[in-house]
Amino acid sequence: MTDHDIRLGDNQYGKAETRLVRVDRHDDRHEVTDLNVSTALAGDLAATHLTGDNAGVLPTDTQKNTVFAFARDGISSIEAFALRLARHFVDATPTIHRARVRIEQYSWARVADHSFVRDSGTRTTTVTYDGTAATVVSGVDDLVVMNTTGSEFHGFHSDRYTTLPETHDRILATAVRADWRHASAADTDWNTSHREAARHLVEAFADTHSLSLQQTLHAMGERVLRHREELAEVRLSLPNKHHFLVDLSPFELDNPGEVFFAADRPYGLIEGGVVRDGAPDPGLAWW
Missing domain, CATH: 3.10.270.10 (Urate Oxidase;)
Incomplete structure (x- = not known):
């Protein structure tokens, strides 16, 4: 050598x-x-x-x-x-x-x-x-949101190790990390852009009847891009904050979807991006 x-x-x-x-x-x-x-x-x-x-x-x-x-x-x-x-x-x-x-x-x-x-x-x-050249990425982190209904998860692939039951009604909660890349670093109203992008993220989460957290992720990114023309790309990281229905039958009690165990870990982690067609490549690493 x-x-x-x-x-x-x-x-x-x-x-x-x-x-x-x-x-x-x-x-x-x-x-x-x-x-x-x-x-x-x-x-x-x-x-x-x-x-x-x-x-x-x-x-x-x-x-x-x-x-x-x-x-x-x-x-x-x-x-x-x-x-x-x-x-x-x-x-x-x-x-x-x-x-x-x-x-x-x-x-x-x-x-x-x-x-x-x-x-x-x-x-x-x-x-x-x-x-x-300059690349500007804005975002939000640790934005905790929850839907107490309007979320399902079923029809997934199963193998010999699968124990998760299918559900047609569950709590969906996550701590959003989202980053959105501006198409240009030219002067803009950064505060308004951020406020409106964050608003559309939250509204999309609330408005989407979710069949998977992946579907919700795409709906959130897509809504931001449709309403904020100055943005070229949105990337999201969504940990699934699981809430499991507690079995109260040992205490001779029913549980009609009211008492849950909020699990800390492990948790599902869903990540992905939504990109505007024709958006310029930033030429600089930003993620």
Whole structure:
């Protein structure tokens, strides 16, 4: 074996999970923006890996400080904030050729002018920029939804190990992770786009009489694309939060679909994407 038989592979580095809270202090009420920001940079970084020469390395501490400094100017949306950071890291650092910024925004519901309670669901974005093109992906994570009827599961393949009974009425619950790719990184009303996409996801879940969670997944993605022309693709990850009817007969009690055991694990995990025909290939990895 010679030195030519081994080479440096793909690599990146960054600052993970910089926690940032910004309070916009208006005279009559406050607004809270609560973020978790992760940055990852890639480029001409062979020297630091092979010889320990760090001349081309922008320290991860600098990346963290940039997040805080840029927040001083305000955060109109997490997509716009991530785009600004990604473009800065690539355009201002000669050795950096790609930046990826992932932001999670934690929701706070207002209870008074200056008081809040943590809300459900986490808004997300991932922006990738290579000096020429940018890809913007928005999404939501841990959005827990449930239908207490209107869900079935039957007609599935069975073999010698199958014990699951068919059902024509079950609880369907999941914690939605959804990511949707914008057709363009051009300026848009990111907040409206996100709010409406999330609304259509939830409404599709509620409106679909489900014969499988796979069917529900497709209905959710399809509805988002039909109503939001700025989006090219939706990808969803739906864990099936199983609810099993409890047998109360040992206690001489009936159970007309009222008492359930909410199972923690194992659980079914359904994942897939819905793509608009003719949507441009982003050219950058985004999933």
